[in-house]
Amino acid sequence: LYINTSDVGGEGYFQLTQDGVSQERIAFTNVGTLNVNLADQEDTVNVAPHTSTAINLDGGDPNATAPGDLLNYVSDGSNAFTITESTIATDNNADIQFTNFETVETTYQLKGTTANDLLVITATGPDSGTLQLIQNPGQSNEQAGAVIPFTSTSTNLVFTGLGGDDVLRIQNANGSVLDPAGQITFFGGEGFDSLEILGGSAEAVTHGLLSESSGQVFYNGESLPTISYEGLEPITDQVQAIDRFFEFLADDETITLWDDIETAGQMRMDSTQGEEIRFLNPSGLLSLDTTAGGGSDTINIEGLDAGFTADLTITGDSDGGELDNVTVQNAAMTFSGDLRVSANSIYVRSTVSTIGTSEIRLEATNSIRVESTGNLSTVDGSLTLYVDSSDEATTQEILVEGTLTSTLGSITLSADSDSGITVNPAAEIASESGDITLTAGHDILLAGIATGGAVRVESQTGSILGSESIAPDITASTVTLSAGQAVGSLSPGRPVELRTSALEGYSGNAEFYATNTGDLTIGGISPLVGIEAGDYLLLRTTGSLVVSENTVAEGNISLTSRSVDGEQSLTVQSGVVLNSAVNLALLSEDDLQVEAGASLFAARSIVIRGDYHSNDRRGANISLFGVMRAGTFGQNDITISGGAEADMIEIGNIAPPLVAGQLSRVKIHALAGNDRIDASLLLNPLWVLGGDGNDRIVGGNGDDVLMGGDGKDTIYGGSGRDLIVGGNDADQLDGLAGDDILISDWLQFEDFFQVPFYDHQLTQIMLIWTSNLGYETRIAYLVDQNLLVVGTTVLNDSSTKDKLDGGTDLDWFFLDPRREKTKRERGELVSF
Numbered sequence: 001l002y003i004n005t006s007d008v009g010g011e012g013y014f015q016l017t018q019d020g021v022s023q024e025r026i027a028f029t030n031v032g033t034l035n036v037n038l039a040d041q042e043d044t045v046n047v048a049p050h051t052s053t054a055i056n057l058d059g060g061d062p063n064a065t066a067p068g069d070l071l072n073y074v075s076d077g078s079n080a081f082t083i084t085e086s087t088i089a090t091d092n093n094a095d096i097q098f099t100n101f102e103t104v105e106t107t108y109q110l111k112g113t114t115a116n117d118l119l120v121i122t123a124t125g126p127d128s129g130t131l132q133l134i135q136n137p138g139q140s141n142e143q144a145g146a147v148i149p150f151t152s153t154s155t156n157l158v159f160t161g162l163g164g165d166d167v168l169r170i171q172n173a174n175g176s177v178l179d180p181a182g183q184i185t186f187f188g189g190e191g192f193d194s195l196e197i198l199g200g201s202a203e204a205v206t207h208g209l210l211s212e213s214s215g216q217v218f219y220n221g222e223s224l225p226t227i228s229y230e231g232l233e234p235i236t237d238q239v240q241a242i243d244r245f246f247e248f249l250a251d252d253e254t255i256t257l258w259d260d261i262e263t264a265g266q267m268r269m270d271s272t273q274g275e276e277i278r279f280l281n282p283s284g285l286l287s288l289d290t291t292a293g294g295g296s297d298t299i300n301i302e303g304l305d306a307g308f309t310a311d312l313t314i315t316g317d318s319d320g321g322e323l324d325n326v327t328v329q330n331a332a333m334t335f336s337g338d339l340r341v342s343a344n345s346i347y348v349r350s351t352v353s354t355i356g357t358s359e360i361r362l363e364a365t366n367s368i369r370v371e372s373t374g375n376l377s378t379v380d381g382s383l384t385l386y387v388d389s390s391d392e393a394t395t396q397e398i399l400v401e402g403t404l405t406s407t408l409g410s411i412t413l414s415a416d417s418d419s420g421i422t423v424n425p426a427a428e429i430a431s432e433s434g435d436i437t438l439t440a441g442h443d444i445l446l447a448g449i450a451t452g453g454a455v456r457v458e459s460q461t462g463s464i465l466g467s468e469s470i471a472p473d474i475t476a477s478t479v480t481l482s483a484g485q486a487v488g489s490l491s492p493g494r495p496v497e498l499r500t501s502a503l504e505g506y507s508g509n510a511e512f513y514a515t516n517t518g519d520l521t522i523g524g525i526s527p528l529v530g531i532e533a534g535d536y537l538l539l540r541t542t543g544s545l546v547v548s549e550n551t552v553a554e555g556n557i558s559l560t561s562r563s564v565d566g567e568q569s570l571t572v573q574s575g576v577v578l579n580s581a582v583n584l585a586l587l588s589e590d591d592l593q594v595e596a597g598a599s600l601f602a603a604r605s606i607v608i609r610g611d612y613h614s615n616d617r618r619g620a621n622i623s624l625f626g627v628m629r630a631g632t633f634g635q636n637d638i639t640i641s642g643g644a645e646a647d648m649i650e651i652g653n654i655a656p657p658l659v660a661g662q663l664s665r666v667k668i669h670a671l672a673g674n675d676r677i678d679a680s681l682l683l684n685p686l687w688v689l690g691g692d693g694n695d696r697i698v699g700g701n702g703d704d705v706l707m708g709g710d711g712k713d714t715i716y717g718g719s720g721r722d723l724i725v726g727g728n729d730a731d732q733l734d735g736l737a738g739d740d741i742l743i744s745d746w747l748q749f750e751d752f753f754q755v756p757f758y759d760h761q762l763t764q765i766m767l768i769w770t771s772n773l774g775y776e777t778r779i780a781y782l783v784d785q786n787l788l789v790v791g792t793t794v795l796n797d798s799s800t801k802d803k804l805d806g807g808t809d810l811d812w813f814f815l816d817p818r819r820e821k822t823k824r825e826r827g828e829l830v831s832f
Contacts, residue, residue: 001036003055004048005074006109011050028053042067046107048074049081049093059100068102072156077110077131077148105182107156108148112189114163122171123178123200127155137167156182161189161231170227172200177239179219179226188213188231195229196236205237205282206245209274235277238266242284243310248274251295257288259303259331267305282310285337289315290324297324299343303331310335311358316343318365328352328374338381348374348402357381359409365389367396367419372426374402378409382434387415397422398440406431410453417441417460423448425469436476444483446496450475454525455500459483463510466496472517478502478525481514488513490536504549509534511555516541519568523549523576530576533557537580544568545588552579557602560587562613572598572626580604584630587612591621596652598626606630606664611643619645619673625652630664638684641669646693651700652681663702670695674711679704680718687762690715690727699724703738703770705762721770723762739775741765 003014008025014034016023028034033054038045040061047055059069073088073096075081081090083104088096098104110119110133118137123129133145150157157180159168168186172178177200186195197217206218208225213232216225229235248255250273260266260278269288270276286308290297299314312335316324323344332351339352342363348370354360359381362368368385370376376383383406389396397420398413404427405411411431413421420442423429429436431451438444439458447467449455455476457464461484466473479500481487487507488495498516504525505512512533520541523530530549531537537553539545545561545568557580561570570588574597578584584602586592592610600606606628610620620642630636642649647670654666663684668677672692679686682700690697694711703720708727715724717735724733725743733742768781 001038001043001045002047003034003036003045004050005046006048006111007046011048038069042069044070044072045101046072046074047096048076048109049079049088049090049096051093054094055096057096057098057101059098059102061100062102066102069100070103070105071098071101072105072107074107074109075148077108077133078146080148103154105154105156106150107158107182108150109158110160112159112161112164112166116164116191117161117166118169119159119167120169120171121157121178121184123173123176125173126176126178127151127180129173129178131157154182155180157184158187159185160187161191161193163190165192165194167194167196168229169196169198171198172239174199174201176200177202177205177219177226179222183225184227186227186229186232188229188233190231193232194234194236195227195232196238197227198236198238201240203241204243204245205239205241205279206247207235207237207277208247208249209271210249212250212271212273213275215275232275235275237277237279240280241282243287244279244282244285245287245289246277247292248288248290248297249293250274251293253290253293253295253297254300255288255290255297256300256302257304259305265305265307267308281305281308285311285313287313287315289313291315291317293317294322296322296344299324299326301326301328301333304333304335308333308335309337311337312339314341314343318342318344323366345369347371348376351375351377353377354381355379357409359383362386363388365396367399369399370402370404370427372401376402376404378406380407381409382406382412383409384412385414386412387419387440389416389418396420397442400424400427400429403428403430405429406434408433410434410436411451412437413439415440415442420444420459420462423467425467446473447471449473452477454478454480456480457482459485461485463487463489464496465489466494468494469497472497472499475499479504480525480528481505481507481512482528483510484508486510486512486535487533488538490538495538495540503531503539504528505531505533507533507535511536511538512553513538515539517543519543519545521546521548522551523547542568545570547572547576547578550577550579552577554581556580556583556585558585558587560612562587562589569593571595572600574598574626577601583607585609588620589613590618591623593621593623594626594628596625600626600628602630602636603632604630605636606638608638608640610641610647610649611645619643619647619675620649622647622649624650624654626654628654628664634664636664637667638664639667639669642671642673642675644672646673647671647675649675649677651679651686653683666700682718685720685766703766705766721766723765723769739769739778741769 001016002008004011008015013027015025031053035056037058038060042062062068079091115136118134120132128151131148135143203220208216214230217227219226253271253273255271257269260268265281268278314326325345326341326343327347329349334353336355338358339360345366346362346364346368357380360376361384363386385398387398398415400423415421418441421438421440421444423446425447428448433452435453436451436455441460443462444459444464447469455474463486464481464483473496490511490513495513495515502521502525530551533553536555537557540560542563561568568589569591572594574595577599579601581603583604585607587609610622628638630638665685668688670690674693675695677697679700680698685702686700686704688697688706690708692710695713697706697715699706699718701719704722706715707725708715708731710728712729713731715733717724717740719737721738722740726733
């Protein structure tokens with residue numbers, strides 16, 4: 001029911017609205033008393049005083065106890081009034097009597113003019129203060145209205161500006177904001193109208209922007225607005241707030257946040273579908289949220305006030321066709337709060353730096369792009385970029401062209417199973433000591449990642465690929481690389497380039513190709529195995545290499561330790577298994593060690609090289625005491641070689657046979673230098689070529705082929721049936737136990753490492769010599785077939801200086817196979 005209010009024409013009118021249907025308006029004149037009796041329902045009466053007609057109101061009994069009947073007294077502010085338990089007395093007006101109203105409120109309904117109007121509300125507390133309407137403020141024709149006090153917990157204030165440039169100015173009391181139980185409503189009307197909220201403080205201030213010129217202001221998390229407005233242009237909000245929230249409720253908005261360079265400690269926010277708002281920096285949180293609105297919005301963050309210290313949170317829509325994008329651009333921003341952004345797509349085109357322990361977290365469903373001018377930086381806080389495109393039909397990504405840095409905090413790039421990560425060669429991802437993590441469903445392209453902490457990179461179904469940059473793709477204390485497909489690329493030959501001290505990795509169904517600068521340990525980072533490759537495993541480091549955890553591959557394994565000074569080593573530690581489904585190669589610039597308890601397996605061959613690509617004066621120490629097996633049943637070769645200087649090669653009992661009579665043949669090529677080869681513990685058949693230099697060769701317990709080459713060689717056989725060749729210069733040959741063939745001169749069979757014919761020739765000799773045939777039969781067969789003559793070359797050897805000792809059992813000595821000068825002895829020393 002409306003009585004005498006402007007809603008129904010003012011004084012002398014009343015109108016009833018029932019169940020949403022308005023009755024015909026009724027006018028009255030010359031009425032002494034207007035009596036209104038309401039039914040027993042929940043009724044609302046809006047009443048203004050009449051200059052001469054008294055009004056008696058009876059609310060009746062409501063059907064429910066709450067909210068009951070409401071009496072709203074409407075004042076235009078021109079006359080003072082008092083409200084008691086049953087009477088409203090207004091100066092210059094007749095009284096209003098009321099009964100049976102559970103709630104009594106007051107609404108100040110002030111109207112401006114067609115001129116410029118200023119309504120000043122000066123609060124003395126949260127629900128009390130004064131009103132004053134001023135026409136043409138600051139002008140020569142200024143007219144100030146009466147100062148009207150109000151004190152009520154249920155006060156509504158309505159200001160209708162009409163024409164002109166109107167202002168509603170709310171001056172809050174210190175320590176609080178004007179927040180009556182009722183509402184403050186401002187209808188700006190025509191002209192350039194504005195709202196000023198000055199002074200005071202609140203825990204939280206929320207601006208709900210409904211349209212280009214309308215919105216609401218909420219305090220302290222309340223569900224009902226304290227201020228509502230329509231037809232406004234700018235808003236000034238100078239409340240000292242801990243938290244500030246801006247909620248954008250319209251469709252397809254372009255929202256911009258920037259620094260108010262004219263006023264320190266203040267920023268601006270504007271929207272194509274909302275008011276421009278100037279506001280003081282909050283101390284706790286600044287939040288921009290578009291999720292309650294519709295359409296696809298654009299949010300531009302173009303700077304923060306230099307004194308901004310709060311957290312900044314941007315929340316946009318990212319599903320259901322409402323795809324909001326956030327762009328950070330133009331001015332650089334440094335502040336001590338957290339930055340959290342979630343949207344469809346996020347673009348970083350300027351610098352954002354947080355200090356202290358503050359963090360940066362960007363989340364998108366489409367993509368995150370840190371462009372070449374973009375820089376995200378933290379100190380102790382974490383830096384996280386996360387793409388979750390589970391609701392999107394297309395493959396999305398994280399793209400880094402600029403820089404991501406953290407002094408001590410961690411850096412994480414995470415993309416879901418439908419997304420990838422690309423770090424351009426000119427980009428940089430760096431932390432002094434924080435961990436860096438990149439995870440994605442699709443390919444990850446690496447470049448410029450550096451930290452004193454750990455780096456973990458995981459592509460669930462894609463590959464991890466390096467760049468063409470000169471700098472390492474990753475520099476870190478430890479690196480873990482895990483890919484559903486490849487790590488690095490053998491074609492076009494682009495490894496993942498590392499500078500780390502520890503590495504673990506996995507490539508699901510393709511190659512694992514990486515290079516490293518400095519000493520490197522495989523393993524020791526996580527519960528994972530050291531490296532597991534779905535195809536070829538190729539790893540090179542320019543320092544020492546230690547394999548401390550199992551490393552397996554479905555293709556070849558090639559592990560290389562190299563350096564410029566030739567002083568690096570390769571070590572396979574005890575308990576470690578190296579297993580290749582094809583070939584296994586261990587290549588060391590200097591020393592190489594396979595510890596007892598380690599295991600080397602290859603389906604085809606095993607190659608071990610010391611002093612690889614280097615010839616330091618000290619030579620290589622090659623120590624092999626682990627289990628080694630080449631071939632599915634141990635039937636293939638294990639090849640070992642040193643460099644051109646004095647090498648020391650020790651080899652233990654490397655493997656028992658898996659099938660009776662089948663042991664991998666061990667072939668050792670010591671090359672030049674005064675080499676020392678000790679295989680006294682070996683059960684496998686051993687083939688040795690000492691090469692140039694004065695070599696000392698100790699055979700094993702198998703049937704060995706031991707060749708000295710040039711130099712004064714000392715060669716000892718073992719317990720098997722050995723073929724021992726001294727070569728040039730004065731040699732000492734000792735067959736020890738077993739039926740041995742001792743040849744003083746030189747045979748060109750040394751090419752068995754390169755020429756298959758000679759390998760075959762020696763194999764035929766050893767097959768006969770180690771057979772179950774009798775001693776005489778074996779000799780006769782070798783003589784008849786000329787197997788020791790065909791394909792051999794006897795050089796000019798100082799044969800008179802050789803010492804041949806057959807040792808025990810039946811031995812066969814040769815001085816010159818071409819002239820068939822032979823002598824058979826049984827264990828005694830014979831000199832030629």
